Amino acid sequence: MIHSMITRVRYAETDQMGVVHHGNYALYFEMARIEWLRQIGVSYKEMEESGVILPVVNMTTNYHYPLEYDDQITITTRLVKLPTASMVFHFEIFNENKKLCSSAEVTLVFLDHQSRKPMRCPVELFELIKTVAA
Amino acid sequence: MIHSMITRVRYAETDQMGVVHHGNYALYFEMARIEWLRQIGVSYKEMEESGVILPVVNMTTNYHYPLEYDDQITITTRLVKLPTASMVFHFEIFNENKKLCSSAEVTLVFLDHQSRKPMRCPVELFELIKTVAA
Amino acid sequence: MIHSMITRVRYAETDQMGVVHHGNYALYFEMARIEWLRQIGVSYKEMEESGVILPVVNMTTNYHYPLEYDDQITITTRLVKLPTASMVFHFEIFNENKKLCSSAEVTLVFLDHQSRKPMRCPVELFELIKTVAA
Amino acid sequence: MIHSMITRVRYAETDQMGVVHHGNYALYFEMARIEWLRQIGVSYKEMEESGVILPVVNMTTNYHYPLEYDDQITITTRLVKLPTASMVFHFEIFNENKKLCSSAEVTLVFLDHQSRKPMRCPVELFELIKTVAA
Numbered sequence: 001m002i003h004s005m006i007t008r009v010r011y012a013e014t015d016q017m018g019v020v021h022h023g024n025y026a027l028y029f030e031m032a033r034i035e036w037l038r039q040i041g042v043s044y045k046e047m048e049e050s051g052v053i054l055p056v057v058n059m060t061t062n063y064h065y066p067l068e069y070d071d072q073i074t075i076t077t078r079l080v081k082l083p084t085a086s087m088v089f090h091f092e093i094f095n096e097n098k099k100l101c102s103s104a105e106v107t108l109v110f111l112d113h114q115s116r117k118p119m120r121c122p123v124e125l126f127e128l129i130k131t132v133a134a
Numbered sequence: 135m136i137h138s139m140i141t142r143v144r145y146a147e148t149d150q151m152g153v154v155h156h157g158n159y160a161l162y163f164e165m166a167r168i169e170w171l172r173q174i175g176v177s178y179k180e181m182e183e184s185g186v187i188l189p190v191v192n193m194t195t196n197y198h199y200p201l202e203y204d205d206q207i208t209i210t211t212r213l214v215k216l217p218t219a220s221m222v223f224h225f226e227i228f229n230e231n232k233k234l235c236s237s238a239e240v241t242l243v244f245l246d247h248q249s250r251k252p253m254r255c256p257v258e259l260f261e262l263i264k265t266v267a268a
Numbered sequence: 269m270i271h272s273m274i275t276r277v278r279y280a281e282t283d284q285m286g287v288v289h290h291g292n293y294a295l296y297f298e299m300a301r302i303e304w305l306r307q308i309g310v311s312y313k314e315m316e317e318s319g320v321i322l323p324v325v326n327m328t329t330n331y332h333y334p335l336e337y338d339d340q341i342t343i344t345t346r347l348v349k350l351p352t353a354s355m356v357f358h359f360e361i362f363n364e365n366k367k368l369c370s371s372a373e374v375t376l377v378f379l380d381h382q383s384r385k386p387m388r389c390p391v392e393l394f395e396l397i398k399t400v401a402a
Numbered sequence: 403m404i405h406s407m408i409t410r411v412r413y414a415e416t417d418q419m420g421v422v423h424h425g426n427y428a429l430y431f432e433m434a435r436i437e438w439l440r441q442i443g444v445s446y447k448e449m450e451e452s453g454v455i456l457p458v459v460n461m462t463t464n465y466h467y468p469l470e471y472d473d474q475i476t477i478t479t480r481l482v483k484l485p486t487a488s489m490v491f492h493f494e495i496f497n498e499n500k501k502l503c504s505s506a507e508v509t510l511v512f513l514d515h516q517s518r519k520p521m522r523c524p525v526e527l528f529e530l531i532k533t534v535a536a
Contacts, residue, residue, distance in 0.1 A: 010295060010298065010299055011149060011150070011155075011298055011302065011312075012149060012155050012157055012294070012295045012298060014149050014150040015145060015146060015148050015149060015150070016145070016148040016149070016150065016151075016152045016153075016203060016450075017150075017455055017457060018150045019150075019457075021145075021146050021428075022428060022457070022458040022461060023146055023425055023426070023428030023429055023432070024425070026280070026423075026424060026425030026428070027278060027280045027425055030278065030279055030280060030425070031278055034279065034338075043338070044279075044338070045337060045338040048418075053419055055419060055421075055424070055465065055468070056424040056465055057464065057465050057466075058462075058463065058464050058465065059424065059461075059462070059463050059465075060460075060461070060462040060463075061460065061461050061462075062459065062460050063457065063458055063459050063460065063461075064459075066457070069150060069313060070302075070311070070312070070313040144429060144432065144433055145432055145436065145446075146428070146429045146432060150316075151321055151323060153323075155294075156294060156323070156324040156327060157291055157292070157294030157295055157298070158291070160289075160290060160291030160294070160414070161291055161412060161414045164291070164412065164413055164414060165412055168413065168472075177472070178413075178472070179471060179472040182284075187285055189285060189287075189290070189331065189334070190290040190331055191330065191331050191332075192328075192329065192330050192331065193290060193327075193328070193329050193331075194326075194327070194328040194329075195326065195327050195328075196325065196326050197323065197324055197325050197326065197327075198325075200323070203447060204436075204445070204446070204447040279417060279418070279423075280417060280423050280425055282417050282418040283413060283414060283416050283417060283418070284413070284416040284417070284418065284419075284420045284421075284471055285418075286418045287418075289413075289414050291414055337418055
């Protein structure tokens, strides 16, 4: 399953080069994977409230072409493999002319919020993901 | 007591107008009042850990002259009145040419972190502030 | 004319108080007035490209009630008076329970991008605004 | 030459996990390489004004251990190889307990600001870097 969402570049996300600052791409990827989860029926907010957090442990971003203020961008999200103690997502960002502007891979780990100890992907989430991956 | 601190404008704080984005001034004022507290011997971090938080309830900012990337700016902090259930700070930002670029007033309230209920300024903090204000 | 837009609070917009950081409200108001302009037929992007910029000179924000991660918030935008050399907007933010969380007033000035000199509101923009205000 | 700088984590850089949001590490690395340049006698601001910009084309970040609000962090910067049409930096972030919290590699390319065309590292910069690398 490839999930795709559209958002618009905010003015504040640019810097004086006249394009989106590279640090802000992390925000786009974060929005996209939260919407990916929502689409398969999972609220990340509720997951956190239930005591499971998903911090990022690795992010690799390629910047192919600049994003500009007011661009309506499309972010695609794809899960790279079935989750274990970690989840790996692949993202792509396209501008209005369907040009590939960025691709990225982000690895997150499941942590118990209280103890900050690693844990495996919760069973219900794993089952949901297996269904959409099938 | 007027506290004064120096910091340098980060590239990421600019936007495509080529100057610091107006939303980032809030970060400068926040740094400045945390350093003001540190100077009178108070760690805001420890205050939060002890269960007292200080959210902003009003912020009024005047933008007189743009701040530029790489500017070494001076932020002055002055307490407007002795704290009660709230604290009111006045800030000014000067650029390297000593030009007044921004002035602001920020009101924060003391809240019990757990209950989110308003409370009065903790006694020890009040006494510390009275000393420097005398 | 009161314009209203809906957006969702991003995870990155929160801070360790567990609510949206006060500095990020500026981003919501900025999005809202750009959408207000778009609705009356004006692209702020094209306005900048034509050499007219609209920096903020005053922003007064009241924080009534915290915004939380994942909240779908409604931002209303209202022009306070017909534009002259400046524009004054009034904003309100409501959370999903229709609770008023923030109100703000923002003043922007028309500047010639090249010279950074103040100028009056461009005639075509003024006429468009008069129409919707009538 | 390994350059090292110290900065303090700002409150606004945290998120509701209670640690620094992963997107903000890009800002630390950016500050660090600008200070690295300053130390060898190069102002990135002047480089941009002379028409050469250095956008990021790849950033790979590993998050080993969380950074917390108010931590005084040390960021080390090392150039991976002599610059050609690109520059590659390696960064590490340590917290106050000298724990390695993050490591990253960032690749930037030299672009002519006007034409946005790639170019080789300016000769004077190359000579300066060769000296410190020797």
